[in-house]
Amino acid sequence: MKILVIGAGNMGLTYAEGMSKSKLLKKRNIMVLDTSEEKLEELHENPQFDAFDDLKKCAPEADIIFIAVKPYHAESVFLKLNPLVKPGQIVISIMAGVTMETIKNLTGLTKIVRAMPNLPAQIGKGLTSFVASKDVTRIELLTIESLLDTTGKSVLVSDENFIDASTGISGSGPAYVFYFMQSMMEAALKMGFTPKVSKVLVAQTFTGAIELFNQNELSPNSWMDKVASKGGTTRAALDSMENNNVGELIKEAAFAAFERAVELGKEKVHV
Ligand SMILES: NC(=O)C1=CN([C@@H]2O[C@H](COP(=O)(O)OP(=O)(O)OC[C@H]3O[C@@H](n4cnc5c(N)ncnc54)[C@H](O)[C@@H]3O)[C@@H](O)[C@H]2O)C=CC1
Numbered sequence: 001m002k003i004l005v006i007g008a009g010n011m012g013l014t015y016a017e018g019m020s021k022s023k024l025l026k027k028r029n030i031m032v033l034d035t036s037e038e039k040l041e042e043l044h045e046n047p048q049f050d051a052f053d054d055l056k057k058c059a060p061e062a063d064i065i066f067i068a069v070k071p072y073h074a075e076s077v078f079l080k081l082n083p084l085v086k087p088g089q090i091v092i093s094i095m096a097g098v099t100m101e102t103i104k105n106l107t108g109l110t111k112i113v114r115a116m117p118n119l120p121a122q123i124g125k126g127l128t129s130f131v132a133s134k135d136v137t138r139i140e141l142l143t144i145e146s147l148l149d150t151t152g153k154s155v156l157v158s159d160e161n162f163i164d165a166s167t168g169i170s171g172s173g174p175a176y177v178f179y180f181m182q183s184m185m186e187a188a189l190k191m192g193f194t195p196k197v198s199k200v201l202v203a204q205t206f207t208g209a210i211e212l213f214n215q216n217e218l219s220p221n222s223w224m225d226k227v228a229s230k231g232g233t234t235r236a237a238l239d240s241m242e243n244n245n246v247g248e249l250i251k252e253a254a255f256a257a258f259e260r261a262v263e264l265g266k267e268k269v270h271v
């Protein structure tokens with residue numbers, strides 16, 4: 001099996017590296033293509049992959065074509081792929097908002113997987129939701145699941161709408177966590193802690209809370225109750241958040257990302 005990764009940025013390289021560790025692949029069976037000179041120089045120095053700057057030389061060879069360019073570059077990639085591909089090849093797209101229908105119409109391929117990863121994939125802690133077109137067989141689906149799992153966990157969803165929805169939760173979600181961390185670090189600095197200590201206070205608090213949450217079946221609400229004493233400091237903070245509607249605003253933000261993903265799918269992608 002040969003895989004072609006198009007777009008060697010944050011996500012493309014992360015998946016290329018993850019998938020290269022898969023037992024399903026023999027050595028040097030990942031081809032990577034990028035248009036940036038700088039990226040290509042880096043890629044040529046990487047012994048793990050064969051680097052390409054021309055689709056004609058690699059697309060016909062691939063069993064799986066993994067597309068990780070920005071959504072506004074999608075159409076140009078699809079149109080270049082169209083005359084080079086053959087039925088039976090599988091496209092996996094991780095581009096936010098780019099629909100399976102667009103991929104099918106512009107590439108001419110019918111075996112399509114749309115996936116939504118997130119940035120912690122870089123350290124093997126990612127979450128990739130994915131959905132497949134009906135032409136993808138069960139065996140192919142198992143192969144794809146196993147490839148996606150090389151960067152963390154994967155969740156197969158039943159409908160494409162859940163890919164846009166998961167963009168609002170897990171795809172964009174790491175940025176919401178960083179937003180919260182940034183605010184807490186700014187509060188710590190304002191209280192007089194050094195940047196170094198502020199970072200430790202916040203990072204260890206997040207790590208500890210997440211690990212507690214993962215080791216047990218308790219809901220976040222139950223954990224909040226364990227931290228907060230009646231009339232105490234945590235209650236003061238939680239009341240402040242409630243009074244300022246922070247919970248509702250976070251939900252609104254997640255829906256804004258979801259809606260933007262749907263909107264991206266309706267926009268004409270640029271060539
Ligand atoms: N960064 C993130 O946290 C997430 C990103 N995504 C999706 O992943 C995709 C890639 O995002 P990033 O890796 O962050 O972007 P990036 O900007 O780091 O990488 C994109 C790469 O594509 C290359 N490229 C541009 N046009 C090309 C073309 N015509 N042919 C080949 N290569 C080309 C660029 O040179 C660059 O190396 C996006 O569509 C985004 O929606 C999805 C979930 C999370």
Ligand SMILES: O=C(O)[C@@H]1CCC=N1
Nearest residue numbers: 096118167171172173
């Ligand atoms: O912001 C974006 O559009 C991409 C999709 C999810 C995370 N980053």
